[in-house]
Amino acid sequence: MFRRKAYDRLLAWKGADDRTAMLIEGARRVGKSTVAEEFAKNEYESYALIDFTRVDAEFKQTFLDLRNDLDGLFLYLSAALGVTLTQHQSLVIFDEVQMFPPAREFIKHLVADGRFDYIETGSLISINANVKDILIPSEEESMRMGPMDFEEFLWAMGEDALVRMIRHAFDSGVALPDSLHRKASRLWREYMLVGGMPQAVAAYAPARNMAAADRAKRLVLKLYREDIGKYGGLAAKRVRAVFDAIPGQLAKHEKKLVYTQVEEGSRSRDFMTAFAWMREAATVNLCTLAEDPSLGLALSADDTVVKCYMADTGLLSTMAFSADGTSLPDVYRQVLLGADGVNEGMLAENAVAQQLAAAGHDLYFYAKSSNVREERMEIDFLIVRPYPDAAMKPRISPIEVKSGKRYSTISLDKFRAKFASRTGEEYVLHPRPMAKKDHRRLLPLYMSFCL
Template identity: 30%
Template sequence: MERFVLEKMLKWKNSKYRKPLILKGVRQVGKTWVLKEFGRRYYENTAYFNFDENEEYKQFFETTKDVTRIVQNLILASGQKIVPEKTLIIFDEVQDCPQVINSMKYFCENAPQYHIACAGSLLGIALAKPSSFPVGKVDFMQMNPMTFHEFLVANGDQNLYQYLNTMETLEPIPKAFFNPLCEKLKMYYVTGGMPESVALWTEERDVEAMQNALFNILNAYERDFAKHPNVKEFPKISMIWNSIPSQLARENKKFLYKVVKEGARAREYEDALQWLVDANLVKKIYRSTAPGLPLAAYDDLSAFKIYMADVGLLRRLSMLSPTAFGEGNRLFTEFKGALSENYVLESLVNQLEVTPRYWSQNNPPYEVDFIIQMENEIIPVEVKADANTEARSLKKYKEKFGDKINLRVRFSLNNLKLDDDLLNIPLFLADEATRLMEIAMKKNQ
């Protein structure tokens, strides 16, 4: 498999401003593999320390802040070689080791010659705690599930990936590419981007094993819920998690606490929901009241939608069978477009600095799926699950905010086309969305 995050990590290695790296991402997204692969490719050797397997290593960080002594102790205890500038030092499963995280400050200030990368399955939770943290002394990098592009490469469809990656115009895509890409996207909706699931499909074509892999990952997440410091929150986290398919199945996908449990109130469940957000297991998308800059200034904090970290996990949690593989476009229309919205959001989050929002009004009801900020432009985005693309909400949005709109975007199963200020992007091109939007905005200047 090829993970594109390796390119970002190489830039980190070569930067003269490099600090110790903290790699964040959900459990089983491939953080350990990618760090070891990065060390194998770009360093003379790798020194790997797992603080879950070897808890005794934690003591080296508890007794001293002298990084030279820490490194010497690690070398002696593990027998591994550490050479400044030539060794990648990996600290894994550091979420329960505040002293290890805090030591990054001293590595940054006193020993920048050591190349250090930290990872952990619930690191987002640990970093959200108000504890001693090396502010400004670490580089952060987010690692998400495999993108559709990465799936294509893993599936042996390098030619399709190269075609998508080299598109420079907004001309319709020939059927010789369009039809196979639609079929590959259906596969991706089924497998998602968790590396184990992708491998079992792309290498073994084993649907049952792939289903079991996703089931096991969901079970592992459920076990992690019990790690909330307040035991009373555990069932609440589980109830919110299991309500996500129901939340997304409704026409209006605004999160409702009563879907979690009849009579549930926000103040009873908001801590549990925040735990899921901090763990990167769900993405919280606020309603925007107007298309202004910065987007965050117009958040309606009482209204939001939540999506899952991976479209394959959403499909598995929703109990949608992989037999939809061979059922035309049914997979896209099943579930009222929830899978497509989740997939598009995953892709946009990888490309944007600012988390997307959404826009809606009640009387009469309209909802634009996402509002995105690209530099100083605010762009409304709708996601249609098939080729039926009447975009009522985008029209209403333009009526209401026309003077603030240079481009509107619709994802669907229709071909690539720029029609005045409306850009239609085929769903399988989501990973190229921002590049295509830039081309469209230049044409419309």
């Protein structure tokens, strides 16, 4: 199994004094079940894994019949699954718990009993579709798990030492030596194409087989499209239209979603249900316009103006360049070589969005349209970070993503001029080595996971 940050969060949960169950939720195929079982194997004497996509009707009925007889229930689980459960030393995993909601509701009583620990896993789209008839237990906490970020990708590629060097460089403000910068940049380009879906990384890592990674990604995309039809309900048509339009929208200079280009004659309100579904499915990262940037970015959010990024950049590269699967496109080779003629802006910006989302940031951007040129600007991302020049008090940090080595920072200059009292450290993410200019840090793209 690949090293995942979710494992560390599970360790913190296990070591806490609070008595709760942990629900691992997220998009399909991001590794939720794998990390839960690996955690069980390593951190407990024994574990019981109940996969509710595989158990039969008799198992479910027996589970229901024994809810008032916990001694009998645990004996039954031990016998049916062939495991020995030891009090305070065993873990019970309810895998794909959305397929049997009564088990999730019963977590309240199982946690109160206190004999064992409990982890649940589930996909968000079907979790939220199957809770209307149950009481969500307050004894349940949750964590979202997504595709692998760049740091996890480097771990999978055996580059642990390089990860430590990148973090040290970010913290110390001293750029990596040129040789390591070139190596990290090459691996970042690989990541933009392979992405962070565990199946794709597993196919790619042993021999850097891009064709195998592409096959794995196409299978995931097929599954996601099937889920839209299965769970999308009345919004399925618009969800599918937005999903398929993402590469085309991101390829444009103006990356905001234009509704009429997705569906002729449509308006923003026509897509609100579709966006809500896509947020639950966790297959996209929606970046919302903040009309009046402040520490409470959500307070001025306009949910009708969004940029729609794929949750995994590797899936985006396959959608954009290799959807038919007949052969690997030449653009892959050009991206890997860092060819000057390739416009990597779509992939770079999507990959940065993926890093920020993985780090726990809600995604916001700022844009100002005006007939006056001096007032027009667009900032790719806004996050809140401690500002060293303000005694580490939080400030808005604007982020610009630049895929080419030649660029301007006019929008950043205008943003600071307009929102000086709210603005902290600015970031330019670009292909060059790290540098600092006054209140602006210029970071190589591969350092975006550090923010």
